[in-house]
Amino acid sequence: MNLDELYRETILDHNQTPRNRRDLENPTKTVGLLNPTCGDQIKLDLQLDHGKVTDVGFTGHGCSISMASASMMTEAIKGKPVEEALALARHFKAFLTGTPSPVELGDLEALKGVSQFPSRVKCATLAHNALEKALMESEPDHNR
Amino acid sequence: MIKPLVDVAQDFPILNRRINGHRLVWLDSAATSQKPESVIQTMDRFYHESNANVLRSVHTLADEATTAFTDARVKTAQFIRAGRPEEVIFTRGTTESLNLVARGYGDQAVNSGDEIVLSPMEHHSNIIPWQQLARRTGATLRYVELAQDGTITIDALERVIGPRTRIVALSRISNVLGTINPITEAAAMVHQHGGVMVVDGAQSVPHEATAVRELGADFLAFSGHKMCGPTGIGVLYGRMELLEAMEPVMFGGEMISYVDQETATWAEVPQKFEGGTPNIAGAVGLGAAIDYLAGVGMDAIHEHSRTLGELAFETLKSIPGVAVYGPARPHAAALAFNIDGVHPHDVAQVFDSLGVAIRAGHHCAQPLMHWLGVGSTARASFYLYNGQDDVSVLKEAILETKRFFQR
Ligand SMILES: Cc1ncc(COP(=O)(O)O)c(C=O)c1O
Numbered sequence: 001m002n003l004d005e006l007y008r009e010t011i012l013d014h015n016q017t018p019r020n021r022r023d024l025e026n027p028t029k030t031v032g033l034l035n036p037t038c039g040d041q042i043k044l045d046l047q048l049d050h051g052k053v054t055d056v057g058f059t060g061h062g063c064s065i066s067m068a069s070a071s072m073m074t075e076a077i078k079g080k081p082v083e084e085a086l087a088l089a090r091h092f093k094a095f096l097t098g099t100p101s102p103v104e105l106g107d108l109e110a111l112k113g114v115s116q117f118p119s120r121v122k123c124a125t126l127a128h129n130a131l132e133k134a135l136m137e138s139e140p141d142h143n144r
Numbered sequence: 145m146i147k148p149l150v151d152v153a154q155d156f157p158i159l160n161r162r163i164n165g166h167r168l169v170w171l172d173s174a175a176t177s178q179k180p181e182s183v184i185q186t187m188d189r190f191y192h193e194s195n196a197n198v199l200r201s202v203h204t205l206a207d208e209a210t211t212a213f214t215d216a217r218v219k220t221a222q223f224i225r226a227g228r229p230e231e232v233i234f235t236r237g238t239t240e241s242l243n244l245v246a247r248g249y250g251d252q253a254v255n256s257g258d259e260i261v262l263s264p265m266e267h268h269s270n271i272i273p274w275q276q277l278a279r280r281t282g283a284t285l286r287y288v289e290l291a292q293d294g295t296i297t298i299d300a301l302e303r304v305i306g307p308r309t310r311i312v313a314l315s316r317i318s319n320v321l322g323t324i325n326p327i328t329e330a331a332a333m334v335h336q337h338g339g340v341m342v343v344d345g346a347q348s349v350p351h352e353a354t355a356v357r358e359l360g361a362d363f364l365a366f367s368g369h370k371m372c373g374p375t376g377i378g379v380l381y382g383r384m385e386l387l388e389a390m391e392p393v394m395f396g397g398e399m400i401s402y403v404d405q406e407t408a409t410w411a412e413v414p415q416k417f418e419g420g421t422p423n424i425a426g427a428v429g430l431g432a433a434i435d436y437l438a439g440v441g442m443d444a445i446h447e448h449s450r451t452l453g454e455l456a457f458e459t460l461k462s463i464p465g466v467a468v469y470g471p472a473r474p475h476a477a478a479l480a481f482n483i484d485g486v487h488p489h490d491v492a493q494v495f496d497s498l499g500v501a502i503r504a505g506h507h508c509a510q511p512l513m514h515w516l517g518v519g520s521t522a523r524a525s526f527y528l529y530n531g532q533d534d535v536s537v538l539k540e541a542i543l544e545t546k547r548f549f550q551r
Contacts, residue, residue: 003497003548007490012549038489039506039513039520061519063489064549123489 007064008119010110014068015093021073022057031134033124040066044130053085063123065114070127072107076130077131086135089128096121146455146532148447149440153181167497169537174319174347175503176369178434183372187228187425198424199398213424220232222432224364225355226381233387233414234422237378239269239519240288241365242313243344244380244417246273248390249363250311256282259308261334263288263296263325264515265318268343268508270344270365274313283310290515293471294321298329305333316348316359320480320507320523321470322453331360332443338407340386343431346370350527351449351477355441356381367411368426373433377426380417387413394419398408403440437528445528449476452526456535463542469516478525480507483542486549488522494545497523500537 016045027045047055056074058114060067070117073092077085092108093103095135114124152159156178162167190212196205198213214229221229235241247367250273253259254410260274261473264287278285286304291297296314305312313333315328331341340362345354349364350371356364361381382390391401392410399419401409410416437445460468465484470546483491489505493503503523506513524538 003494006493007548037505039510041519045353050539061487065489104286117493120489120493 005113005119008110008113009108010072011068014071014107015064018058018067018071020057020078021059021071024055024057025058027057027138029134031132031137032129033126033130035062035066035122035123038063040123040126042066042070042071042126042130044127044134046131046134048082051082053080053082058127062063062126063120065111065120066123066126069108069111069124073127073131076106076108081123082135084129089131089135092128093125096124146448146451148531149444149528150180152529153240157181159529163499163501164330164497165343165549169500169534170529171524171534171538172501172503172524173350173370173527173530174507176375177350177372177527179374179429180372180436182436183374183429183432187374189427190425190428195425197421207426212428213422213430214355216427219431219434220379221381221436223348223354224379224381226386227357231384231387232383232411233377233380233382233417234427235365235380236376236423237367237369238267238344238365238379239276240412241363241378242269242342242344243273244393245363245365245382245390246277248417249273249340249386249391250277251280252389252391254278254281254283254310254390257308258283258310259286259306261286261288261309261312261314263314264290264511265294265321265323265509266313266347266511267344268316268510269346270313270315270342271511274311286310288314294318294469294516295323295327296330297469298326298443301326301330301333305330305337305339305368309337309339311336312337313344314342315344315346317351317476317478318512319347319478319525320509320512322457322475322478322480324352324468324474324476328358328360331362333422335360346386347477350437350445362386368430368433369468371430371433372436374426374429377423377430379430384413387417390415390417392419394463398422399407424498431465434502440528446476448528449526450474452530452532453477453479454531456524456526456538459535459539460542461538465546466542469521475543477527478523480521480523481542482518483545483549486519486545490549491522491545492543494548495541498541 024045028048032043040083045057050079095101194208196209198210218229342363343361345366349366364381369375396419469480492504
């Protein structure tokens with residue numbers, strides 16, 4: 001096992017300087033999730049407008065994998081239609097279990113190495129689970 | 145140079161494994177200990193030669209199995225200096241044992257307005273059964289205040305134990321802080337008010353000579369798997385008068401005396417609490433683990449645990465950017481620490497790449513994490529197969545982790 005395969009530069013960079021790490025002022029949706037096995041926490045704020053994710057922020061604490069994954073995710077979904085954001089979360093989770101993603105994952109590609117560390121998959125998916133939860137809840141409004 | 149207390153290569157073949165190109169260094173014994181050859185072979189022999197259900201049949205194998213099972217109870221009772229073997233109830237482990245006391249004893253002895261005293265350093269298994277008991281009965285939980293280094297002082301005990309206290313439930317050794325708690329003193333206080341002392345011995349029974357009556361324990365819970373025994377077997381010790389008055393919570397075969405369509409009467413202690421086919425091979429394995437530990441000597445084991453715990457404390461404390469928790473001494477068994485700016489999971493991952501197994505997380509002690517003001521910690525824990533070399537490896541792994549994340 002090579003540590004550098006897991007901790008790619010991009011991951012360390014997102015961990016050290018996370019993007020969109022802030023509370024939104026008036027979020028349309030806020031979801032908090034806890035990883036009960038390790039105590040990691042995330043709060044995800046989303047601003048949704050006309051079916052788009054117009055702004056996104058996260059706060060919380062966790063390991064470098066969970067924080068970098070959250071940071072990368074926020075970059076990937078900002079400005080995207082809700083369906084695309086939701087699809088990204090799902091494709092990313094499948095990607096971690098070895099299914100190639102049909103959509104661009106951007107910096108999230110750097111988390112590929114996580115698939116070889118089963119105990120860390122839940123770290124990498126925490127933010128994505130929060131996103132799914134938020135968007136599933138928001139679907140009724142958005143269809144109106 | 146502090147050497148392991150045993151011939152590691154011979155007694156613990158698992159520790160000859162290489163992980164990611166390095167010698168496996170097992171610093172996770174507080175989660176579960178490794179098992180010596182003698183335990184593995186004893187269990188293997190039981191299944192190969194004597195397997196049968198106990199206390200039921202008259203054939204030869206049933207006799208052998210019953211004798212082996214009964215011997216394990218006798219050994220366990222002697223190991224903790226219980227008055228008689230019947231005071232040892234076999235369970236799945238500490239968690240089941242503590243749940244059994246909280247239900248079987250707590251539901252009868254605790255009423256609305258009574259108090260149950262705990263400490264913030266308890267493992268969830270010594271908190272949640274009492275929370276649930278308090279909810280069922282209307283009792284109140286009270287927490288001992290910890291001193292700055294995480295120890296429990298006599299003064300702090302005096303402030304919370306009083307006439308309303310029915311139960312004091314404390315760990316003897318903390319699985320995070322490595323503190324050795326003043327159980328005898330707490331027991332004397334609660335006994336004065338007519339309450340009982342419940343001791344979580346999950347970490348202490350593996351690491352010190354235990355004499356239940358000198359300790360003042362009315363109940364003592366521990367797990368086989370943390371003391372060189374197999375998983376799935378544990379013990380609840382209880383004073384005979386208390387066990388006789390206590391209600392069973394698991395109903396079925398083997399725990400009854402007479403049954404008709406509407407009612408049943410209970411078997412004697414301990415069968416009353418051991419409904420169903422017990423973990424026979426587990427008990428036999430625990431007996432072998434006790435033989436192994438007794439062969440090394442519990443006083444030697446205790447001194448070794450403290451020596452390594454205290455050495456590791458000093459060693460880690462001297463590394464800049466590393467926080468260590470708990471007292472400098474006495475410090476037994478487990479040492480929790482954090483590296484500035486590196487999450488414990490990432491610490492454990494780098495350690496694994498070096499063949500070093502530690503635990504990262506909240507260690508089933510979230511209230512203690514709140515008290516420490518951290519979300520989680522890394523934890524190294526030591527046992528009789530560790531030596532000073534392993535403390536050096538621990539230090540090197542910390543330095544390597546710092547280099548890796550602070551480049
Ligand atoms: C202090 C303490 N109490 C209770 C337990 C629970 O033990 P078990 O999981 O074997 O039931 C543990 C171990 O995890 C422990 O360290």
